[in-house]
Amino acid sequence: MAHSYTPGLTVTEQTVIRRRRQLPLPGTVLVKVGDRVQSNQPVAKAELPGKVYPLNLANQLGVAPDEIPDYLVKKAGEPVQKDEILAENKPLIKWFKTEIRSPITGVVESLSTVTGQVLLREPPRVLDVLGYVDGTVVDVQPQQGVTVEAVCTLIQGIFGIGGETWGTLAMAAQSPDEVLTPAHLTADMKGKIVVGGSFLPAETLAKAKEVGIAGLVVGGIHDKDLRALLGYDLGVAITGTEQVGFTLILTEGFGTIPMAQKTFKLLSAHAGQKAAISGATQIRAGVIRPEIVIAKPVGTLSAGQAAAPQREGIQIGDPVRIIRDPLFGKIGEVSALPSDLQKIPTESNVRVLEVRFPDGQVAVVPRTNIEVIEG
């Protein structure tokens, strides 16, 4: 059983990451290969088509759809101002004149002589794609976007909400098992990425919004508090577009779970530095985990180290986190990898491993119930 593969989260002082910055539709790339870019710098832009307003002119004028062109004041492709006349009839008696005015400012996109409607479209909205991490452009896909490479400290969380943001890292908790209370959040944390310990209560979430904190990184949260924050019960873990006032990253999971010592130490070591974070989580095909990226100056690491580390499988001595009850959240290291299937209390026969905790105690755990702390 040499090929056991266990998904893990990366927590590492130094790595090279590449992030594709892609437009949702063809546009213009604003940078070139080799350019140094900042988190908040636009690297590509596109024009998102404006909203569409259908108007059934045939109905409103009381004519057949194929007669519509005769009544149009504005033709397809022409710009139109709000309240400008789009179409009108020409009755013999002026009082019976009907004028159809445009409900928006935009263009007449199309006219249908089958349905009798015109489609008006609002002006396009410019969409900028930003660099997200401080790094170097290593690839350009014309009209689509770029790939930015950064030498960085990388910490992956398990779950998050909210989009990409940036700010200075501020340690609010003194230890990984400390609960982040409202008192920990001060006015000077506005716009910062605040790191807590084991748990984030609802009152602290409210305070974070009030202070204007850009991002929160904590060990755990109660599901009911998340539900209250979002206003709905999250069914599947596909997030990143929520707008709750800040980006939230959980490093461990749901409940009160001390942040892994390694994660806490690494974040502490970079307090005061700029970090880029994203809460986007997608636990489906092509998984996306939330992340904290602390970019390093250019030239820190030689090129060509961008590839993800390839692990052969779990090894004795690997640091692991138990990710299922009854020992959920405990951290230790692999002390044995027995190859035979073993019966667990549910009566299932499964592959297991032994984990030794810092206090010397050893537990037998199904292999699938641990997560390697990578990096």
Added chain:
Amino acid sequence: MSASAHASDKPKIDYPLNVIVATDCGSTTTKAILIEKVGDEYRQTYRGEAPTTVEAPFEDVTRGVLNAIAEIEELSGRKILDGDKIITPCRDQKTGVDIYISTSSAGGGLQMMVTGVVQNMTGESAQRAALGAGAIVIDVLASNDGRLPHEKIERIRSMRPDMILMSGGTDGGAVTHVVEMAEYVAAAEPRPRFGATYRLPLIYAGNKDAQGQVKKILGEKAALEITENIRPVLERENLAPARNKIHDLFLEHVMQQAPGYKKLMEMAGAPIMPTPAAVGVIMETIAKREHLNLIGVDIGGATTDVFSVFEGVFNRTVSANLGMSYSISNVLAEAGLANIMRWVPFEIDEQTLRNRIKNKMVRPTTIPQTLDELQIEQAISREALRLALIHHKSLATGLKGVQQERTISDVFEQGASGKTLIDMLKLDLIVGSGGILSHAPRRIQSMLMMVDAYEPLGFTRLSVDSIFMMPHLGVLSTINEKAATDVFVRDCMVYLGTCVAPIGQAKAGDRLADYELTFPDGRVVKDQLNMGELRLFPLGVNEQATLTMQPAKAINLGQGAGVPVTREVQGGAVGVMLDGRGRPLQLPADSPARVAALTKWFKAVELYPRL
């Protein structure tokens, strides 16, 4: 309607297939099985599994496949892999396999939007076509769906489906509404979920007279495919052409978006089949071979797929986001906490349960290690199964399949939808598949999960996929029917037994029926089944017993209230279960009483090791 794969998919192999390795790349786990010819018969010999590796750091579905096959290598002593390559055909007795085949649902499923003119007519027909092709229907847009035009356009823009199926209008009928819908789709400029470079596949299967207009409006904006009208006349559906087109486009565009999928296609010796399509093939085969009315279920990590064959009519629905790993939290959201809690045989506070469910959602590959964790997962699975069957019932309605006709007067009666074809009293067999059912530590657990969720009426046989290999056998049946049938009969299908459930209610402890059970060895058990009792009688596989039941006056066993029934009942890995809990099943509302009732039932059938 048929679940069968295209005949043209059948690969030409000019050597005997004696050793076959098959994988199913699920959303959570990749399962591999080895099938070997032993004498004249094919048998499933070894199995392996590994986490599906569409996730970082691999982002390559073939890594999970190789890991699962490597497990088979280690267990069997057969050398199958040469580095990252599968050795085909066999080189000698202990090296290589003759073919490698696979099914996959690792791409996250095919998410479709469908459009029609009248929501309950062409809209529903389009929905059935998409569901039958194994898709997840994320919205049905229709001219009369009550949404304003701009709301429809916004919906298309925001949902980002993998594919759109447009229907509407009978051939020769009015084109206006169909064209109007095409205009809305064009105005939305739909973009696919994956890949900025390819155009969204869009199938038009509506009024043939509108084809030219639709082409003009959408030809430049999407990868338009035109096929036969799914509702050529009001009284008839013609779903197969649209369904085949969806299947082709799915393979061509969508499945390939799963990381590493192209490599997987190169490795496989036959086209990769979507998992729901493969399981559908097997379910339909069982029903046809044994002339049964059947309900089948495959409860996975992300979706629960329900299949039914009633009076020869096959139906399939895919309940997106009702599953046991990625979608477990959605089961909580849809069923509600109280409905899940009602199956848990102990007290647990809401916060703890909610956190546990969310933790499973974010770490979907974990398994229950303790008994209470197992009980919670099996409670959730009952609700996932129940909700998916409700969904299936709502769509497995009249006017199914090609050439099934209805009259105009029926059409006027079609308020929301036709009458469901699922008649639980006519149901002969329930077949369960998927991790939670196939891997339940005790077979009785699989049986009771399905009984509690489906509440079968009267006499119903139950079976389970022994180790979750129905998808593999579905795809295998398209290339070697004998191998698929041999393995299915010998190794895959485990008959659990028969559930006998009187219909009706009585006061707790009151008599529901007198029964007399005559076993094959001549032993006779005579007793009374009372309201609230669950009784289990072991009766082996291939064994039959004779059950005579005299129900109480208001109680029905399928022949009418108070009418006695004598039936042969089949045994299985579990036996014969007399379910005296009443139909519909009602659990005590009061929490201590509910826990007591569950504990009593679970003890009666020895559901768990200790209670």
